[in-house]
Amino acid sequence: xxxxxxxxxxxxxxxxxxxxxxxxxxxxxxxxxxxxxxxxxxxxxxxxxxxxxxxxxxxxxxxxxxxxxxxxxxxxxxxxxxxxxxxxxxxxxxxxxxxxxxxxxxxxxxxxxxxxxxxxxxxxxxxxxxxxxxxxxxxxxxxxxxxxxxxxxxxxxxxxxxxxxxxxxxxxxxxxxxxxxxxxxxxxxxxxxxxxxxxxxxxxxxxxxxxxxxxxxxxxxxxxxxxxxxxxxxxxxxxxxxxxxxxxxxxxxxxxxxxxxxxxxxxxxxxxxxxxxxxxxxxx
Numbered sequence: 001x002x003x004x005x006x007x008x009x010x011x012x013x014x015x016x017x018x019x020x021x022x023x024x025x026x027x028x029x030x031x032x033x034x035x036x037x038x039x040x041x042x043x044x045x046x047x048x049x050x051x052x053x054x055x056x057x058x059x060x061x062x063x064x065x066x067x068x069x070x071x072x073x074x075x076x077x078x079x080x081x082x083x084x085x086x087x088x089x090x091x092x093x094x095x096x097x098x099x100x101x102x103x104x105x106x107x108x109x110x111x112x113x114x115x116x117x118x119x120x121x122x123x124x125x126x127x128x129x130x131x132x133x134x135x136x137x138x139x140x141x142x143x144x145x146x147x148x149x150x151x152x153x154x155x156x157x158x159x160x161x162x163x164x165x166x167x168x169x170x171x172x173x174x175x176x177x178x179x180x181x182x183x184x185x186x187x188x189x190x191x192x193x194x195x196x197x198x199x200x201x202x203x204x205x206x207x208x209x210x211x212x213x214x215x216x217x218x219x220x221x222x223x224x225x226x227x228x229x230x231x232x233x234x235x236x237x238x239x240x241x242x243x244x245x246x247x248x249x250x251x252x253x254x255x256x257x258x259x260x261x262x263x264x265x266x267x268x269x270x271x272x273x274x275x276x277x278x279x280x281x282x283x284x
Contacts, residue, residue: 009037009064012057012091019053020096025121025284027052028095030088032105032129033190034161034170036062036069039104039265043273050277052100060087069188076158079191081106081198082208085113092119100284102276104264105129105232106194109209112244115219116212122284124276125240126224127232127261129194132201132210133243136235144169144231144261145195154192161187173228173260178267186265213243220250220283224272226259250283 010018019026027047029040037056044054059079063069069076088110092099098121103111108128115123130136147165148154161169163183170187171179194209201209212218221244225237234255244251254275256263263272 009056012055013094015055015057016091016094019055019099020094022053023097024051024053025097025280026095026099027054027280028088028092028099028101029054029056030101030103030107030110031056031059032103032107033194034166034187035104035265036064036066036186036188038066039186042269043102043264046270046273047277050281052280055091055099057088057091059084063188066186066188070160073158073160073189076189076191078156078193080193080208081109081113084194085110085208088114089117089119097121100124100280102126103128105261106198108232109198109211112211112213112221112240115221116215118215118217118219120219122220122222122280123218124222124224124279126264126272126276127226127229128223128237128240129198129209129232130201130236130240131198132204132207133213134236134239135202136233136239138233138235140230140233141236145199148190148192148195149199155196157192158189159192160189169231170262171260171266172230173226173258174262174266182262182266211243214246216248218244218247218249220252220279221247222252222254222276222279224263224275225253225255226261226263227255227257228259229261229263231261252279254279 108125
């Protein structure tokens with residue numbers, strides 16, 4: 001499961017060229033905080049064999065490996081939700097076909113922002129971060145965010161998670177051995193800014209952490225919720241689903257039983273990937 005041993009990723013531009021050359025519907029994967037694009041490595045071949053052209057572009061300045069990321073955490077600092085959404089929008093603008101977009105955690109929020117801009121053929125949001133208008137604040141979500149929110153200076157920093165913090169926020173639904181392996185293979189520092197943006201979204205009318213849920217060009221959307229997720233609990237995903245239901249497009253909800261926030265990277269990832277492929281097969 002060594003994510004750092006994967007063949008060197010193509011650059012974003014090379015991935016776009018490759019997707020355009022296939023003539024297939026692209027699928028753009030967007031990772032969340034404390035992970036890298038390599039968190040999608042096993043997903044790519046599944047979608048390729050299903051007839052799509054997968055792309056796993058990074059956030060701006062993402063290092064290639066977890067080792068590099070942990071050695072140079074400062075590269076993550078000060079990345080905001082709006083900046084990251086614009087980064088992916090620019091990449092999508094270079095694709096010759098409208099892509100499906102799949103995001104996890106803050107990547108799920110970015111995916112919904114892009115869908116709200118009419119940039120996505122179909123969207124899957126997995127255990128999304130909340131946005132303006134999503135009101136529930138479950139205790140476990142606050143505790144998961146505490147690593148960042150406890151210090152206001154973290155807004156401008158890159159913040160790593162200790163193993164204990166990762167175990168609670170990501171790996172609560174797997175055993176200790178797998179939790180440690182996930183932490184060693186995948187965990188990297190993350191910008192504090194998006195966590196502060198999501199936390200204050202309902203207080204700030206100008207927040208970047210907002211989604212146009214009513215755009216008729218949003219396209220089909222699937223909200224996936226891990227039953228035991230501490231970081232993005234069911235209450236948050238239900239509230240997101242209820243806001244997105246106002247859209248004229250197809251809006252569906254799937255709960256993955258017994259799963260935490262690590263559901264895209266842990267040993268049960270394939271069930272989530274297959275659920276995602278099945279949705280795209282019907283709607284994209």
